[in-house]
Amino acid sequence: MLPSSSLAVFLGALATALACDIPGDTPSNTIVEGFAIQVQNASYPIIHNRMMNLWPAGGGDNHLYLSPAGDAASNLTLADGVINRGIIHAVINGEPQYTADDNTTKIFMTQRGDPKALFDVAYGCNPDTDALQKELVLRARGTNPPTLGGHICVRLASGNRHEFRYSPPGNTGEQTL
Numbered sequence: 001m002l003p004s005s006s007l008a009v010f011l012g013a014l015a016t017a018l019a020c021d022i023p024g025d026t027p028s029n030t031i032v033e034g035f036a037i038q039v040q041n042a043s044y045p046i047i048h049n050r051m052m053n054l055w056p057a058g059g060g061d062n063h064l065y066l067s068p069a070g071d072a073a074s075n076l077t078l079a080d081g082v083i084n085r086g087i088i089h090a091v092i093n094g095e096p097q098y099t100a101d102d103n104t105t106k107i108f109m110t111q112r113g114d115p116k117a118l119f120d121v122a123y124g125c126n127p128d129t130d131a132l133q134k135e136l137v138l139r140a141r142g143t144n145p146p147t148l149g150g151h152i153c154v155r156l157a158s159g160n161r162h163e164f165r166y167s168p169p170g171n172t173g174e175q176t177l
């Protein structure tokens with residue numbers, strides 16, 4: 001159950017555009033102004049337009065779930081393609097966050113030095129409102145050397161929560177709803 005999704009960086013200032021003209025420049029992959037992440041995949045109404053929330057876990061880590069699970073997070077920043085909030089940042093860990101049945105790995109936020117989730121920023125048009133928006137596009141898992149490609153998806157987890165996962169390039173274990 002892994003509908004893919006582009007992660008739209010929801011910036012209110014940009015959402016006021018009346019029609020979507022994509023600027024000619026390449027957006028920076030550093031964003032210092034706080035933002036929230038909205039999941040968009042109109043083919044999957046159950047996830048479409050839900051926000052990415054943070055769920056406090058042990059040791060200062062936060063796990064990522066679709067709203068309404070967890071706490072709203074509108075003060076995320078992006079530093080060289082890495083999602084940060086304060087002292088924690090988004091990583092894609094190996095064992096034990098890997099599950100063999102779908103070959104995906106949890107993405108979550110921690111202070112520790114696990115392989116980072118590295119994103120590029122692209123302009124896009126909101127599928128519903130046609131407003132200009134910034135979108136996070138997964139560039140790589142920051143292993144050494146980096147694993148290029150792959151994408152972020154969500155799946156149903158315990159407690160009727162949708163958790164965020166990393167699906168590697170060419171993954172044939174992934175299932176769609």
Ligand SMILES: *[C@@H]1O[C@H](CO)[C@@H](O)[C@H](O)[C@H]1NC(C)=O
Binds near residue numbers: 003005041043
């Ligand atoms: C929506 O999810 C499907 C299934 O995973 C995927 O093929 C498609 O690319 C996704 N659409 C967007 C806009 O991400």
Ligand SMILES: *[C@@H]1O[C@H](CO)[C@@H](O)[C@H](O)[C@H]1NC(C)=O
Binds near residue numbers: 072074075085086
């Ligand atoms: C982000 O916002 C949350 C919720 O308002 C707050 O608890 C947290 O301290 C903030 N963190 C940073 C680094 O701004």
Ligand SMILES: *[C@@H]1O[C@H](CO)[C@@H](O)[C@H](O)[C@H]1NC(C)=O
Binds near residue numbers: 103168169171172173
């Ligand atoms: C599972 O993911 C790994 C990379 O993490 C990839 O090399 C392998 O081909 C994938 N397996 C399947 C069955 O897709």
